Amino acid sequence: xxxxxxxxxxxxxxxxxxxxxxxxxxxxxxxxxxxxxxxxxxxxxxxxxxxxxxxxxxxxxxxxxxxxxxxxxxxxxxxxxxxxxxxxxxx
Amino acid sequence: xxxxxxxxxxxxxxxxxxxxxxxxxxxxxxxxxxxxxxxxxxxxxxxxxxxxxxxxxxxxxxxxxxxxxxxxxxxxxxxxxxxxxxxxxxxxxxxxxxxxxxxxxxxxxxxxxxxxxxxxxxxxxxxxxxxxxxxxxxxxxxxxxxxxxxxxxxxxxxxxxxxxxxxxxxxxxxxxxxxxxxxxxxxxxxxxxxxxxxxxxxxxxxxxxxxxxxxxxxxxxxxxxxxxxxxxxxxxxxxxxxxxxxxxxxxxxxxxxxxxxxxxxxxxxxxxxxxxxxxxxxxxxxxxxxxxxxxxxxxxxxxxxxxxxxxxxxxxxxxxxxxxxxxxxxxxxxxxxxxxxxxxxxxxxxxxxxxxxxxxxxxxxxxxxxxxxxxxxxxxxxxxxxxxxxxxxxxxxxxxxxxxxxxxxxxxxxxxx
Numbered sequence: 001x002x003x004x005x006x007x008x009x010x011x012x013x014x015x016x017x018x019x020x021x022x023x024x025x026x027x028x029x030x031x032x033x034x035x036x037x038x039x040x041x042x043x044x045x046x047x048x049x050x051x052x053x054x055x056x057x058x059x060x061x062x063x064x065x066x067x068x069x070x071x072x073x074x075x076x077x078x079x080x081x082x083x084x085x086x087x088x089x090x091x
Numbered sequence: 092x093x094x095x096x097x098x099x100x101x102x103x104x105x106x107x108x109x110x111x112x113x114x115x116x117x118x119x120x121x122x123x124x125x126x127x128x129x130x131x132x133x134x135x136x137x138x139x140x141x142x143x144x145x146x147x148x149x150x151x152x153x154x155x156x157x158x159x160x161x162x163x164x165x166x167x168x169x170x171x172x173x174x175x176x177x178x179x180x181x182x183x184x185x186x187x188x189x190x191x192x193x194x195x196x197x198x199x200x201x202x203x204x205x206x207x208x209x210x211x212x213x214x215x216x217x218x219x220x221x222x223x224x225x226x227x228x229x230x231x232x233x234x235x236x237x238x239x240x241x242x243x244x245x246x247x248x249x250x251x252x253x254x255x256x257x258x259x260x261x262x263x264x265x266x267x268x269x270x271x272x273x274x275x276x277x278x279x280x281x282x283x284x285x286x287x288x289x290x291x292x293x294x295x296x297x298x299x300x301x302x303x304x305x306x307x308x309x310x311x312x313x314x315x316x317x318x319x320x321x322x323x324x325x326x327x328x329x330x331x332x333x334x335x336x337x338x339x340x341x342x343x344x345x346x347x348x349x350x351x352x353x354x355x356x357x358x359x360x361x362x363x364x365x366x367x368x369x370x371x372x373x374x375x376x377x378x379x380x381x382x383x384x385x386x387x388x389x390x391x392x393x394x395x396x397x398x399x400x401x402x403x404x405x406x407x408x409x410x411x412x413x414x415x416x417x418x419x420x421x422x423x424x425x426x427x428x429x430x431x432x433x434x435x436x437x438x439x440x441x442x443x444x445x446x447x448x449x450x451x452x453x454x455x456x457x458x459x460x461x462x463x464x465x466x467x468x469x470x471x472x473x474x475x476x477x478x479x480x481x482x483x484x485x486x487x488x489x490x491x492x493x494x495x496x497x498x499x500x501x502x503x504x505x506x507x508x
Contacts, residue, residue: 001401015403019393021347040493044345044436048334050396057393073348074396 002076007083008063020056022046023068024088050074054088093289096200115281116288121295124321125153127475128313129328130300130336132156133165134276135453135460136328137283137294138468139475144290146469147476152292153322155315157299161280164330164460167398167430169353169375169387171366172462173210173271175237177226180486180498181439182233187483188466189270195465201282203274204380208365210271211240211248213415215260215371223266230268240265249365251418258414260372273366273377279464303340303450310449326451326475328467331396331431333454340450344441345492346433349390350400351458352408354427358382362418372411384422386412390432390458400429432457437491439498442471442484451475452489 002014028034028042047053053073058066070079070091079091094100094113104112127143129136132154143149154160172192174185196203214220223239230237245265246254254262284294295317302314303325312321327336331348358381368375368387375387388408391401405427413420435441435455440463442453453471456463470484480488491497 001399001403014393015401019391021394036493036495040345041343044492045343046334046345046347047338047343048346048348048394048433049338050332050335050348053394055394073394076395076397076399 002078004057004069004078005081006059006062006065007067007081008065009059012059012062016059016061018058018060020058020066022048023054023056052079052091093285115285116294119293119295121153121155121293121298121315121317121320124312125293126151126322127324127326128152128320128322129154129326130313131163131328131330132160132280132284132294132296133163133328133330134161134279134283134464135330135456135467135471136326137280137287138464139326139328139453139471140292140294141283141287141290142469142472143476144287144292147472149476150291152287153320154287154292154294155298155300155313155320156294156296159296160284160294161277164430164432165276165280165464167353167428168276168461169377169385170273170276170461171210171271171368171375171377171387171459172205172274173268174235174462175210175212175226175230175266175268175271176500177229178498178500179233181500182230182235183483184440184466184470184487185463186233186235187469188463191465191469192274193270195279195282199282199286201278201285203278203282205272205274207270207272208377209248209267209269210366210368211245212266213245213262213367213369213371214264215262215369217263219371220263223264227266236268236270238267240267249363249367251362251416252367253415253417260369260411260414262415271366276461283468300336300339303336305340305447305450308446308448310447324449324451324475326453326471328453328471330454330456330460331433333433333452337452340445340447342445342447342450344452344454344489345436346455347394348396348431348433349393350395350397350429351390351432352388352400352404352427352429354386354388354405354424355379356384356386356419356422356424359384359422367415369411369415372415374408374411374415376412376416383425384419390434396431398429398431432460434458437497437499438501440467440487441489442467442474442480443488443490444474444478444480445489
């Protein structure tokens with residue numbers, strides 16, 4: 001349980017948010033040209049890092065906007081929060 | 092040969108105030124080289140080593156465990172055992188396991204306290220009723236005992252359930268698998284450890300894996316906190332930390348690791364003699380032999396390795412428990428904990444070879460791995476020893492995420508998460 005600083009609404013409890021998994025997975029521009037292996041890689045394979053992870057969150061019980069977060073999954077400490085489309089901050 | 096546990100050994104040791112029991116397993120220093128190394132000294136890893144030694148006659152095996160054996164998810168689950176899964180592949184896998192459970196105490200000469208007290212799954216809406224009926228039919232076609240119960244029959248089987256039609260999620264019916272039940276989780280790890288140790292397996296505790304060495308596509312060994320161990324075959328049964336090990340070998344797995352919580356109450360007199368699960372309101376409960384209510388909650392939706400979990404998850408579960416069992420309203424909870432579960436996109440496990448020769452993974456059990464411990468160990472041992480899967484775990488390969496031939500048990504098979 002932790003507090004998340006939504007870039008649009010400010011600090012709110014984590015229970016107001018929905019985690020959206022690993023961030024910066026780019027949707028293939030030409031899905032029809034992908035091999036099955038590449039499609040599996042895009043759809044299913046995840047780094048699932050223990051440590052610093054880049055991930056997406058949605059403030060579903062608030063502004064309903066998506067944003068990115070850098071979080072240490074070994075202790076749930078949030079390192080940074082930034083808007084969709086922004087460059088990830090250096091940490 | 093170890094001394095057999097029996098009433099006679101109990102009496103004999105009573106004369107020396109139980110101070111001279113032989114150690115159930117040794118505490119060896121790792122050898123330089125093993126034929127097979129199993130990463131993870133939980134139930135699955137120890138069972139794998141046990142069956143490798145027993146059925147495949149491979150004795151030069153080590154199990155490396157970063158903490159103590161059975162200290163991870165084996166000691167953190169709610170001990171529910173059942174096999175009422177929807178799809179044929181899952182039914183085969185979990186019922187194989189359930190059949191081993193039925194004679195496991197005798198086989199290991201170790202009381203795993205397997206208790207076939209039944210598992211009942213509740214339906215709370217029309218879709219639940221349809222799904223549960225469908226699953227009951229599917230189970231019976233696969234030779235798995237399953238019956239569908241009406242609301243009255245649910246009430247008769249477990250009288251403390253509130254079956255009033257006025258509650259938020261009324262009980263419309265349920266399913267019952269009578270061969271299902273619970274077991275003592277620690278005893279499973281200890282029993283397999285003792286059995287494996289007796290056949291010459293080295294169980295090395297406090298030995299964390301730091302790296303996997305490979306030459307191109309071939310496994311050469313692993314770096315650990317107790318030095319380098321040479322081996323050509325590594326079987327990984329690291330549960331929530333499977334991705335961490337996979338990353339060391341340069342692999343990615345289709346897993347997300349999340350905290351799953353459970354809690355126990357103060358001990359009370361026997362009040363609930365079965366296991367009751369509910370998907371829709373997300374609560375399940377049984378009573379331990381000590382008298383504590385053992386309550387399972389849900390997973391958090393974010394990746395975390397903290398073995399904690401959010402309070403709102405617990406709150407939601409306890410809300411549901413109180414509505415279904417108003418009699419528990421003044422119970423006090425003693426302990427709460429989390430375990431890190433590795434969840435596959437289709438909520439089915441992976442017991443598989445990988446693209447690296449000599450590297451095998453047994454992972455993705457998500458929220459329901461305990462029940463599968465004996466079967467999982469047996470089939471993983473077969474896969475490692477023969478370098479190809481047994482027919483019962485052939486469907487649970489890594490390649491299904493490429494081929495699309497998933498075993499989609501999410502929501503289908505009384506998986507509560």
